[in-house]
Amino acid sequence: MMISEEQIIAGCIAGKRHERNMLYKKYASKMHGVCLRYTINKAEAEDILMEGFMKIYSNIKTFRNDGSFEGWLKRIIINTAITHYRKNNKYHFIDIEQIELSEMEDSQEENDIEEMQFSKEEMLNVIQQLPEGYKMVFNLFVFENYSHKEIAEMLEISENTSKTQLLKARKWLRNKLQDLSIKKFAMLKL
Amino acid sequence: MKEVNNKLDDMFKSALEDYSQEPSPKLLNVLNKKMFFKDIARFNFRNLFSKSIIKYSSYVVISVSTFVASYYLINNNKTDNKNSNQIISQSQINTQNHNTSDTLNNNIRNISSNNSLENKTTINDSLNNNQKNILNNKNEANTVINNSTHQNSLKKIEPNLSDKNTTDNKNTVNNTTQTDLNKNKLSSKGNSKNKPNGNNISDKKNLDISASDSKNKFESIKILEEKNKNKNTIDNNKNIYNTSDLKNINYKITLLQPKPAFTIKNDGENTSSDFIPINDNNKETIKKNNTKSKYIFPKYAIEVYGGGDYVNKILSSPLNTYINERNKTEKSIYTYNFGADIKYTLKNTFIQAGVNKSIVGENVVITTISKLLDSSASHFNYQYHQIIHIDTIGWIPVWDSIHRDSIPILDSVIFNTVDSNWVSVYDSVNKENKYNIKNRINYIEIPVLIGFNFGNSPLRFNVATGVSFGFLTNSKGKLIRPYTNDVSDFNKTYFPFNKIIYNYILRAGCFYIINERWSIFMRGSFKYNINSIFDKSYPVNQKYYTIGIQGGISVNL
Known part of the structure; x- marks a missing residue:
């Protein structure tokens, strides 16, 4: 049975597992591809992906239909990747302003x-x-x-x-x- | 250089922008597990148990409770016949004791009979009665829907027109309206079964979808109004739509607006309708009214509650003195209760089953008087007694010429010699023994109730009645034993408790709906033991009635 994206979102807001799984199956591979670009290996990418989806499930109520849903998901995944990076690499950047x-x-x-x-x-x-x-x-x-x-x-x-x-x-x-x-x-x- | 950089960027972007790779299959399970615990923390119980588990477990609880109840009811009837000789007709002995319980029973009957007369509120009740008649009337009915050109004018409803069959006056609903309705997945036949009553979760979905389809819930009514403009000229007094379309329209209104925008006043002779069109001025108030009554009972809910009880006992026995003594020395108690129920709601009726802890008992203050033996004064009374005991085995007749008599034959002569007797001497002052006892008998109960909800506002009322089966967990205390009047601890020998008791329950209260998931409630409860807490072998029939207050929270699943 075909379910629209709105139904999936509504189901996820209601906390229904079936809709959450459908959302995961629809977007996991794409988001995993995004995570792979930000990480060293697949394992780390999957960690970020899982953390990202947990945030998505928790905060899906805040999605306001003012843009693409996929874009909203991607932003959450990227923010998760950045947070993950900042936790692990605090002092990596060296400010080299003197080099023109x-x-x-x-x-x-x-x-x-x-x-x-x-x-x-x-x-x-x-x-x-x-x-x-x-x-x-x-x-x-x-x-x-x-x-x-x-x-x-x-x-x-x-x-x-x-x-x-x-x-x-x-x-x-x-x-x-x-x-x-x-x-x-x-x-x-x- | 910039071009080179752009080429490099474009190369990577084109290759990897839409790159996708399936994660490992285990990840979904791990994610679900993590969300499971997160849901517990956030009280999101939907995902904790699947609907089927809740459904079947509630069926199991209800069926087991019903089976146990019927089994013990049947058994109780049989044993009653066997043991009827043991207990003298209670109607004579228990008259005094049961006066209060009889009045209570009468009150219970009155309450339950009143409940059957009251109208049950459903979403359809929010429609006025005349609209209901229109829906239920198989004949074509006349309706008027305000269009924008006649916003301030009043329209009349004439539900049973004699010229109902005139086709000239029929105006068919625009096809686009029908497609709008179809989009919202409403039945075109307008069968009452397809009416969204809100308790069906799929109907609720439709409600949600219809709400999400249009930003403004009342937009579709506006659409109808606008479309009426383009129709053929509408007779102000008589606009007849096809019954099926009419029902669809009314369903649409029902779906989007549990309390319709238009109200119908009964002016005595003719039912007239004042249609108040939706405009910017009244939109907010209509929305407020609708949000208040738009609450739709979910099918399943969990209730958790606790409260206080007043417990009093009812004694009956042929041993009147014993009963009187106990009634003098024992007082009723205040105790607590807590429990959890699963509630299954269909429209405004619900079935509830669960488990709770209850305590019965009494506070006993007994004073007994006992004599103190004075061991120093007690003594042997050294007196010599001799008792001569003559035993005879028969009589020998003795004859003489004059008299006829008989002389006893002595068999033996026994001499009993009593040396001394022990004389116990008691103290002149008697000893008083005071007992302050808290008797507590604990049960784990399984209540099964059926009830009804009333009201349309966020504050609603409900009444439920049913039975509960109490399983004895432990007992602690002392009582006066019948016949001996000794004070003894609770034990199987002296006080044979029934392991299972069953009770009649009545609950009535109110609940306040906070949001679609949560509500809080407060209720009064009355519980009465149907069988005695003691076995049939015990000569005293002891029952309790409990009046309590409970408060709690309800979580919709």
């Missing part, structure tokens, strides 16, 4: 990334290997489209720090992808 951003930008090499072909899993793996601070900023800027100001507020860092972290992340990713492509090429030759 323009210098950093000029120093980066231009690499032709278009030619590189990578699978989704490979790219996910690369992101997961990003250092924590870079990962958070990169995800929030690129995927969630937050501004540096907003990222700074969320992660309790300065705006400059957010910008430098993003640049460093990009550089790191570029290098990683290059290494990966070299390895792939070498494997093909063999």
